[in-house]
Amino acid sequence: MAAKVLVIEDEEAIAQLLAYNLEKEGFTVRVAGDGDEALVALEEELPDLVLLDWMLPNVSGIELCRQLRARPNTRELPVIMLTARGEEEDRVRGLDVGADDYVTKPFSMSELVARMRAVLRRSAPALAGDVATFADIVLDRQQCRVRRGKRDIHLGPTEFRLLDALMQRPGRVYSREQLLDRVWGQDVYVEIRTVDVHIGRLRKALNRSGDRDPIRTVRSSGYALDETYGN
Incomplete structure (x- = not known):
């Protein structure tokens, strides 16, 4: 069964690129354009992993990650943050609020997929392979x-x-x-x-x-x- 991924990204071109490439890799992908849309999607169905952009309109990715970690049903949901902010203090901040990994833009799809599979191996080993x-x-x-x-x-x-x-x-x-x-x-x-x-x-x-x-x-x-x- 394919791992289900929720992509939370407000830039449509990047969201579509992620969805296209991740589906080619065998993932089932749903896209949300902002924090409010993401929360609705999470209420409807919990994914196996979240790709979360830092710079979102209204509610930042950092704040959304903090909210996910505060909710019982999403407390252990794997989250990988995607961001153009590559400074060490930003990476530390992202990890401190509960992100499982942190990938800076621009990134290669092969690296992102490898990091996703590594996180899934820790959180849900049965999803990481055949x-x-x-x-x-x-x-x-x-x-x-x-x-x-x-x-x-x-x-x-x-x-x-x-x-x-x-x-x-x-x-x-x-x-x-x-x-x-x-x-x-x-x-x-x-x-x-x-x-x-x-x-x-x-x-x-x-x-x-x-x-x-x-x-x-x-x-x-x-x-x-x-x-x-x-x-």
Whole structure:
């Protein structure tokens, strides 16, 4: 599953250039032109990483980063700041307010993508490459294969995407609504209980008699992958 990136950049030409090149690299990109638009986008769907321009109209990137770190749902959201301000004190200021990395303009796309993948490896390792692992489960995105231990797991396309979503952030509880958005998409109407049906199918495929169930149901909240659950 592609990592979702929110680009917050008020210069349209730069925003379009970033979106075009990042989509070529396999990312799913959404663009916001200012802080207010970015906050609306974040309320609608949390990305996996934010590219944040320092010089934004109305609310600066520094202030927006400070706000993200103060909110419970975005406190751990990876943020890379983009700016023409290359002085050491500016870099320190950006990192002090909570940015995970700091890239000065002009920059090469190859360097930016490398830094993005490095941040993702720390925050969500399963998003950084074609193969994701959790306990004894291995998911290969390129070959669309799943193994548990020494046996192949045969999943339908929806169950594959559902497992991929859960493996991106082990331990994190995803609500049914979040899983609907990530697996089925925001533009598709699907009954909320459809998630429960596909979780049931995924469990049946993953678990043989005596296997530990890696999927934890959180009452009234949703589902998570849990190393200790089912022991």
